[in-house]
Amino acid sequence: MSCTGKRHILEIDELSVSFYQYENDHSSRQVELPVISRLSVSVHEGEIVAVVGSSGSGKSLLAHAILGMLPYNARVSGQMYFDGELLTAEKMKELRGNKIAFVPQSTTYLDPLMKVGEQVSQGRKNAARRQRQRSLFARYGLEKDVDNKYPFECSGGMTRRVLLTSALMDEPELIIADEPTPGMDLALAKKSMEDFRIFADEGHGVLLITHDIELALEVADRVAVFYAGTTIEEAPVADFASEETLRHPYTKALWRAMPQNGFVPLPGVQPYVKDMPQGCPFGPRCSMYSEKCQGDIPMQRVGCATVRCVQYKGEPLAVEAHHIHGETAPAPHHTKT
Amino acid sequence: MKHNLLFAGKNFIRMILLLAAVSVATFALVSASPIDPLQANVGQAALGSMSEAQKEKLRSYWGVDEPPVQRYLNWAKDALRGDFGTSLLYRQPVTSVIAVKLSNSLFLLVIAWIISGLLGFLLGVIAGVFRGRPADRLVKGYCLVIASTPAFWLALLLLLIFSVWLKVLPIGLSVPIGMEASGVTFLDRVRHAILPALTLSITGISNVALHTREKMIDIMESDYVLFAQARGEKAGSIVRRHALRNVLLPALTLQFASISEIIGGSVLVEQVFSYPGLGQAAVAAGTGSDVPLLMGITLITAAIVFLGNFIANLLYGVVDPRIRKGGRRT
The missing domain is CATH 1.10.260 (434 Repressor (Amino-terminal Domain))
Known part of the structure; x- marks a missing residue:
C-alpha cells in the first residue's frame, strides 16, 4: 500500500488524545481538552520520519501515547499498529524499552x-x-x-x-526521539543524526519529534507536518525541494518561511485547543479558505504523500486494510498503567 | 575536610547561641510566673509557721529578692562551669536528676521514634505508590484521624482499653508499685513502657506517613520515573531502584525533625501515664517553681532536638551525592 512497498514498523491511524480537566479553580465540572486530534503518521523500515511542529503544540504527547504513558486523566482513541499488530495497552507495556525505545526531551x-x-x-x-x-x-x-x-x-x-x-x-526496532538534539553542539547533533541514519538503514525505524524543520529535512526520509494537534501533511523529503511539490497550504507557508526560501512569515498563530475552528484547523489563516473547509476533512493519500485538505482528491488511507487483523479493532482505551 | 570542619564549627556556634536564647527565654518566663517560690518549695503550712526572720533568711539564701537579671547571670556563671545547681524539688544536683529522668524517657522516646519512623515511612511509601487506591485511602484516613486527635486523649483511651477493661497492661509508672528496685526486671520496664510508647508512636506515624506520601507522589510523577517506565522497567523495579532511593533523603530529614515532636508529645503522655520521665519532671519543675531543674531540662531537650537536626544535615552530606560531591567542588 505504501509508496515504498516497505514493511510498516509503526502506523498511527486517527489518533486522538484529550485530557479531562477541571474547568477552573472553583468549578467541579470537568471539560475535555483535545490536544491531539485524528493524527495519522507511519514509519516504515529503514526510515526516519520527522514529525515537525511548533513548540508547545502537543508533539511530546504523541511519544507518550505510543508508549502508553499518558497521565491518568488522558483519553485516547484511534488505532496504532506496531509491526502489523494492534498496539494495545498490554502490548505497549511489553514493547517499551524493548522493541520501542524512547529518547526523551528534557534532561x-x-x-x-x-x-x-x-x-x-x-x-x-x-x-x-x-x-x-x-x-x-x-x-x-x-x-x-x-x-x-x-x-x-x-x-x-x-x-x-x-x-x-x-x-x-x-x-530496538523503533526509536522515538523527542527533541533529541538541543544542547548538543553541531558536530554532536550531526553525529547522533548519523547514528539514527545507521540505525534506520539496518532495517529499523526512527520517529523524530522536533520543532527544527531544517534538521528534519536534513536527516529524515519523510516529514509529517504537525499543526494544531494533528498532521496536515506527510510527504517525502524530496517534495520539500520546491513549493510546488508540496500540498497543504500550511506546509507551503512553512516552506516560504524558511530563510533560504524567502523568509516570509505567516501571520497569525495556531489556534488554542479550547477555541479550535470547525473543520480545517488552518482555515482561519488560509488564503484558499472556502465553505468546503468547514466540514470534516479526512486524510487522503495523494501520490507518495498524505494530506488533509479539501483541494485534493485522493484515495483514503485505509490503514486497517494492510493488517493481518481484518476485523475492526477495538479502540484502545487505556489509562495510566 | 576543611569544608566539613567549617560546617561543624558553624553549627556548634549556632547551638551555643540557641541554648543561650532558650535559657534566657525560659528564665524570663519563670520569673514572670505568679508562683511564689518560697510557698511552692516550703509548703503553705510550713511557711505559715515560720517567723518573719526565718523567712527572710530563706529568702536571701535562695536569692529570691535579687533582680532577675542578676539571678540569671548567677545561674549562667555556674552553668558555664558545668554546675547547673540543685533541684529544689528533688534535693539533688540537677544533672543527676536529669540523668535518671532522661534514661527513663529515652527508653520511651527511642522506641516511639523508631516505630513511628519505620511504620510511617512504610505506610507513606505504600500510600504514595498506590495513590487513590484503597490502600492509600486507608492510610490517609488513619493519618488524618490521628493527626486531629490530641495525644493525651489517645493516651487516656489506651489506658481505658488496655489497663482498665482488659487489665493486660499496668495503669502507670515505669516500674511495678511496691517492688524493690533490685527486684525490677527488664520485662517489667518494657511492660510499663508499652502504652506510653504506643501512644507516641501512633501519633508520630501520621506525620511521617503523610509527608512521605506527598514526596512519594511527586517522585512517582517525575520525569525519571516516566522514563524508567518507557525503558520497560516494571512497577516493582521502579519503586525499588528509583523511588525508594529518592524518597529516602526527605524521609531522613523528617525522621530527625520528628525528634522535637516526640519529645513535645512525651510531656503530655508521661503526665497521663505518671511515667517518671523528663516530660513529667518538666511539668513538676514548672508548677513547683524549681527554676534550676526547669532550666536544665529545657536546655537538654533543646540540645537533643538541635543535635537531631544537625545529624540529619550531616547524614545528608554523606548520603546525597549532590551535596557530597557538589560541596567538594565549590
Whole structure:
C-alpha cells in the first residue's frame, strides 16, 4: 500500500488524545481538552520520519501515547499498529524499552540519585550489559569516568548523549526521539543524526519529534507536518525541494518561511485547543479558505504523500486494510498503567 | 575536610547561641510566673509557721529578692562551669536528676521514634505508590484521624482499653508499685513502657506517613520515573531502584525533625501515664517553681532536638551525592 512497498514498523491511524480537566479553580465540572486530534503518521523500515511542529503544540504527547504513558486523566482513541499488530495497552507495556525505545526531551528524565552508567545499563551485575553500555558511551565520546557521574555532574550535551545511548542499549526496532538534539553542539547533533541514519538503514525505524524543520529535512526520509494537534501533511523529503511539490497550504507557508526560501512569515498563530475552528484547523489563516473547509476533512493519500485538505482528491488511507487483523479493532482505551 | 570542619564549627556556634536564647527565654518566663517560690518549695503550712526572720533568711539564701537579671547571670556563671545547681524539688544536683529522668524517657522516646519512623515511612511509601487506591485511602484516613486527635486523649483511651477493661497492661509508672528496685526486671520496664510508647508512636506515624506520601507522589510523577517506565522497567523495579532511593533523603530529614515532636508529645503522655520521665519532671519543675531543674531540662531537650537536626544535615552530606560531591567542588 505504501509508496515504498516497505514493511510498516509503526502506523498511527486517527489518533486522538484529550485530557479531562477541571474547568477552573472553583468549578467541579470537568471539560475535555483535545490536544491531539485524528493524527495519522507511519514509519516504515529503514526510515526516519520527522514529525515537525511548533513548540508547545502537543508533539511530546504523541511519544507518550505510543508508549502508553499518558497521565491518568488522558483519553485516547484511534488505532496504532506496531509491526502489523494492534498496539494495545498490554502490548505497549511489553514493547517499551524493548522493541520501542524512547529518547526523551528534557534532561530531567534521569534519576538524580543514580550514576548514569548504572542507569543506562540498568543494573550493575550484568557484565554483558555493562560492557555494551561502556562501548556505547565510548562511541559518543563519554569517557570512562562519566560512568560514575551523577546526572547533576553532567553537562546538558553529555546528558543528551546518555539519553541517546540508553535508547540504543536494547537494540530496538523503533526509536522515538523527542527533541533529541538541543544542547548538543553541531558536530554532536550531526553525529547522533548519523547514528539514527545507521540505525534506520539496518532495517529499523526512527520517529523524530522536533520543532527544527531544517534538521528534519536534513536527516529524515519523510516529514509529517504537525499543526494544531494533528498532521496536515506527510510527504517525502524530496517534495520539500520546491513549493510546488508540496500540498497543504500550511506546509507551503512553512516552506516560504524558511530563510533560504524567502523568509516570509505567516501571520497569525495556531489556534488554542479550547477555541479550535470547525473543520480545517488552518482555515482561519488560509488564503484558499472556502465553505468546503468547514466540514470534516479526512486524510487522503495523494501520490507518495498524505494530506488533509479539501483541494485534493485522493484515495483514503485505509490503514486497517494492510493488517493481518481484518476485523475492526477495538479502540484502545487505556489509562495510566 | 576543611569544608566539613567549617560546617561543624558553624553549627556548634549556632547551638551555643540557641541554648543561650532558650535559657534566657525560659528564665524570663519563670520569673514572670505568679508562683511564689518560697510557698511552692516550703509548703503553705510550713511557711505559715515560720517567723518573719526565718523567712527572710530563706529568702536571701535562695536569692529570691535579687533582680532577675542578676539571678540569671548567677545561674549562667555556674552553668558555664558545668554546675547547673540543685533541684529544689528533688534535693539533688540537677544533672543527676536529669540523668535518671532522661534514661527513663529515652527508653520511651527511642522506641516511639523508631516505630513511628519505620511504620510511617512504610505506610507513606505504600500510600504514595498506590495513590487513590484503597490502600492509600486507608492510610490517609488513619493519618488524618490521628493527626486531629490530641495525644493525651489517645493516651487516656489506651489506658481505658488496655489497663482498665482488659487489665493486660499496668495503669502507670515505669516500674511495678511496691517492688524493690533490685527486684525490677527488664520485662517489667518494657511492660510499663508499652502504652506510653504506643501512644507516641501512633501519633508520630501520621506525620511521617503523610509527608512521605506527598514526596512519594511527586517522585512517582517525575520525569525519571516516566522514563524508567518507557525503558520497560516494571512497577516493582521502579519503586525499588528509583523511588525508594529518592524518597529516602526527605524521609531522613523528617525522621530527625520528628525528634522535637516526640519529645513535645512525651510531656503530655508521661503526665497521663505518671511515667517518671523528663516530660513529667518538666511539668513538676514548672508548677513547683524549681527554676534550676526547669532550666536544665529545657536546655537538654533543646540540645537533643538541635543535635537531631544537625545529624540529619550531616547524614545528608554523606548520603546525597549532590551535596557530597557538589560541596567538594565549590
